[in-house]
Amino acid sequence: VQQPASAKTIVFVLYPGLTPLDLIGPLQVFAPANHFPEAGFRVVTAGERIEPMETDSPVRLTPEVRLADVPVPYGVIVPGGGMPTIRTMGNPVIRDYLVEAARSAEFVGSVCTGALILAVAGLLDGRKATTHWAHYRTLEQLGATYLRQRWVEDGKFITAAGVSAGIDMALHLLARLTDEQTAKQMQLSIEYQPEPPFGPIDWSLVDQAQSGEARLQQAREILSTDPELSRRLGASIPG
Amino acid sequence: VQQPASAKTIVFVLYPGLTPLDLIGPLQVFAPANHFPEAGFRVVTAGERIEPMETDSPVRLTPEVRLADVPVPYGVIVPGGGMPTIRTMGNPVIRDYLVEAARSAEFVGSVCTGALILAVAGLLDGRKATTHWAHYRTLEQLGATYLRQRWVEDGKFITAAGVSAGIDMALHLLARLTDEQTAKQMQLSIEYQPEPPFGPIDWSLVDQAQSGEARLQQAREILSTDPELSRRLGASIPG
Numbered sequence: 001v002q003q004p005a006s007a008k009t010i011v012f013v014l015y016p017g018l019t020p021l022d023l024i025g026p027l028q029v030f031a032p033a034n035h036f037p038e039a040g041f042r043v044v045t046a047g048e049r050i051e052p053m054e055t056d057s058p059v060r061l062t063p064e065v066r067l068a069d070v071p072v073p074y075g076v077i078v079p080g081g082g083m084p085t086i087r088t089m090g091n092p093v094i095r096d097y098l099v100e101a102a103r104s105a106e107f108v109g110s111v112c113t114g115a116l117i118l119a120v121a122g123l124l125d126g127r128k129a130t131t132h133w134a135h136y137r138t139l140e141q142l143g144a145t146y147l148r149q150r151w152v153e154d155g156k157f158i159t160a161a162g163v164s165a166g167i168d169m170a171l172h173l174l175a176r177l178t179d180e181q182t183a184k185q186m187q188l189s190i191e192y193q194p195e196p197p198f199g200p201i202d203w204s205l206v207d208q209a210q211s212g213e214a215r216l217q218q219a220r221e222i223l224s225t226d227p228e229l230s231r232r233l234g235a236s237i238p239g
Numbered sequence: 240v241q242q243p244a245s246a247k248t249i250v251f252v253l254y255p256g257l258t259p260l261d262l263i264g265p266l267q268v269f270a271p272a273n274h275f276p277e278a279g280f281r282v283v284t285a286g287e288r289i290e291p292m293e294t295d296s297p298v299r300l301t302p303e304v305r306l307a308d309v310p311v312p313y314g315v316i317v318p319g320g321g322m323p324t325i326r327t328m329g330n331p332v333i334r335d336y337l338v339e340a341a342r343s344a345e346f347v348g349s350v351c352t353g354a355l356i357l358a359v360a361g362l363l364d365g366r367k368a369t370t371h372w373a374h375y376r377t378l379e380q381l382g383a384t385y386l387r388q389r390w391v392e393d394g395k396f397i398t399a400a401g402v403s404a405g406i407d408m409a410l411h412l413l414a415r416l417t418d419e420q421t422a423k424q425m426q427l428s429i430e431y432q433p434e435p436p437f438g439p440i441d442w443s444l445v446d447q448a449q450s451g452e453a454r455l456q457q458a459r460e461i462l463s464t465d466p467e468l469s470r471r472l473g474a475s476i477p478g
Contacts, residue, residue, distance in 0.1 A: 014298075021267035021429065024296075028260035028402065031296035045298045052291055052301045057263075057270035059253075059284045062291045062299040112430075133430060150434040162430025163267065164406065172436040184437050184444060190260065191351075191372060191401025193440045194433035195389040197411040198423050201432045205423060 007042040008074035011101070013114075014047040014063040015094060017084020020055045021163050022111040026077055026170035029186055039178060046070050048093055056081055067097045075177075076101045079166070080112030080132060086222045088117060090229055095121040102156070109158040109173065111166035116219075118157065119144050120229065127154040132162035137212030138219050141234050167192065246281040247313035250340070252353075253286040253302040254333060256323020259294045260402050261350040265316055265409035268425055278417060285309050287332055295320055306336045314416075315340050318405070319351030319371060325461045327356060329468055334360040341395070348397040348412065350405035355458070357396065358383050359468065366393040371401035376451030377458050380473050406431065 012027050023045075033039035045063040047053060052060035076098065081088075088094060098121045102108045110118050115131040118124050119142035129144040129152050130136075136146040151160045151169035160169035171192070175183035187193075220235040251266050262284075272278035284302040286292060291299035315337065327333060337360045341347045349357050354370040357363050358381035368383040368391050369375075375385040390399045390408035399408035410431070414422035426432075459474040 012298075019267065020263045023298075024259045024263040027296050027298065028258065034297065043297055052299075057266050058273065058282055058303045059251075059262075059266065060291075060301040062301065064297045133427075150432075162428075164429045164431045164433065167403065168434050168436055175436065180437060184441055187435060187437065188372075188440050188442075188444055189401075190403045191440070192403045192433075192435055193389075194403065194431075194435065195407050196426060196431055196433065197407055197414065198419060198426065201427050201430070202423055203427075205427055 008040060009070050010041050010043045010075040010077070011067075011070050011073040012043070012045045013067070013076060013078045013094065013097070014045050014053055014061060015084070015088045015091070016053045017081055017087070018055055018079050019081040019112060019163055020057050020059060020061060022079030022081065022114065022166055023061070025164060025166035026111060028190060029167065029170035029174055032186065032189070039182075041074055041177070044070060056084070067093070071100065073101050073105055075105055075107045075109065077109040077111065078114035078117050080110065080114040080116070080163075082113075083218070083222060085113045085116065086219050089120040089219070090223050090226050098123060105156065107156050107158055107173065109160070109169065111160045111169065112162045115139055115144070115159040116142065118159070120232065124157060124159075127157055128152050129154065129157065129159040130161050131159065133206075133208055134211040135215045136208065137216040138233070141216055142232060247279060248309050249280050249282045249314040249316070250306075250309050250312040251282065251284045252306070252315060252317045252333065252336070253284050253292055253300060254323070254327045254330070255292045256320055256326070257294055257318050258320040258351060258402055259296050259298060259300060261318030261320065261353065261405055262300070264403060264405040265350060267429060268406065268409035268413055271425065271428070278421075280313055280416070283309060295323070306332070310339065312340050312344055314344055314346045314348065316348040316350065317353035317356050319349065319353040319355070319402075321352075322457070322461060324352045324355065325458050328359040328458070329462050329465050337362060344395065346395050346397055346412065348399070348408065350399045350408065351401045354378055354383070354398040355381065357398070359471065363396060363398075366396055367391050368393065368396065368398040369400050370398065372445070372447055373450040374454045375447065376455040377472070380455055381471060
């Protein structure tokens with residue numbers, strides 16, 4: 001059983017260099033909906049082109065369709081990554097796609113630094129949001145209010161913290177779009193009862209403020225050839 | 240900085256139809272080692288062929304190298320999946336690769352039903368192991384002792400429970416191969432502080448014994464054309 005092509009479509013946005021766990025965590029939670037018509041939606045991966053894309057790990061990912069094939073999605077999720085994601089903030093095709101999609105989508109989501117792509121597209125202006133802990137200053141600089149939560153909802157926008165947080169966000173979102181029982185069944189299916197072997201994160205290992213400034217500075221450097229983005233990132237313009 | 244080609248190689252085995260989170264969870268934990276020579280190993284994905292492979296989700300994965308290119312790995316991890324993984328139990332190329340690799344590997348690991356591939360290759364005979372909760376009877380039938388734990392170590396073999404459990408296993412294994420500090424830094428990097436939105440799994444939603452029998456029967460059916468596997472799975476031979 002497959003969803004009809006007319007079903008509401010949830011689009012996972014692929015681009016070169018992303019962090020695959022950002023994508024695959026929530027995709028694994030949502031993908032089975034493709035086999036259950038009662039879910040009422042189908043899930044696709046979409047990129048600028050249908051071709052194998054490098055990631056930050058030794059594996060390439062190929063999306064199913066092109067972004068242009070799914071212009072009016074029911075929902076969108078944008079994964080994050082490291083420097084390639086910062087570079088993708090400067091990609092007008094993806095930014096324009098998200099701005100258009102957000103007009104009518106039921107939800108627009110991100111994982112990790114995917115939030116920076118939403119933010120640079122102007123979609124998180126004045127909103128509460130989250131991102132990978134190390135990139136929070138860049139998010140703030142782009143007009144959002146950063147919260148160090150596992151995920152943050154503000155209107156139709158839902159943003160998850162770094163990398164693995166996409167799984168938690170996806171289970172929450174699946175319950176919102178279907179019901180709690182469906183989400184709990186999915187949790188069982190992926191046997192999601194985490195036992196981090198060393199317990200919670202040891203936040204004393206990092207200086208979040210310092211990391212935040214360093215990552216913001218890095219973003220300014222990576223995007224320095226774009227005057228408009230440089231201005232939005234608060235870069236001092238040489239001259 | 241990249242690891243030299245002579246570095247100890249950890250191989251993630253790809254095959255068509257796998258569950259991508261089984262693979263990507265541990266891969267995301269290990270992949271950064273490729274950029275830190277002090278880790279002492281490099282990580283690759285390998286398949287029978289270097290080509291985009293379908294998965295159980297709407298995304299295709301392409302491995303970096305062929306299994307034949309990495310015949311003597313330092314470690315191996317085999318992800319699982321649904322019916323395609325059961326079919327892969329009947330793939331002699333992958334079984335033979337694992338048997339050969341296990342002779343000299345420092346560790347041989349699996350996630351989810353990847354354990355069934357190890358088991359059918361004879362590698363878990365008389366060992367304690369785990370797998371996806373629904374497939375435990377198949378694992379037992381193949382000669383292992385199933386434990387419902389997040390991961391199980393027995394000698395050089397380390398097996399994780401279903402799908403998401405590969406992340407926990409990988410952090411543990413990374414600490415074993417490097418040190419706890421390195422693993423905790425990686426936990427921070429992937430911001431792995433899970434908050435399942437509905438708390439722990441509600442095991443009352445399933446009848447594990449019944450599921451186990453159903454999945455064992457399914458495995459017998461899928462592999463019914465192979466007399467040797469049918470015998471090992473305890474299938475009643477017609478005629």
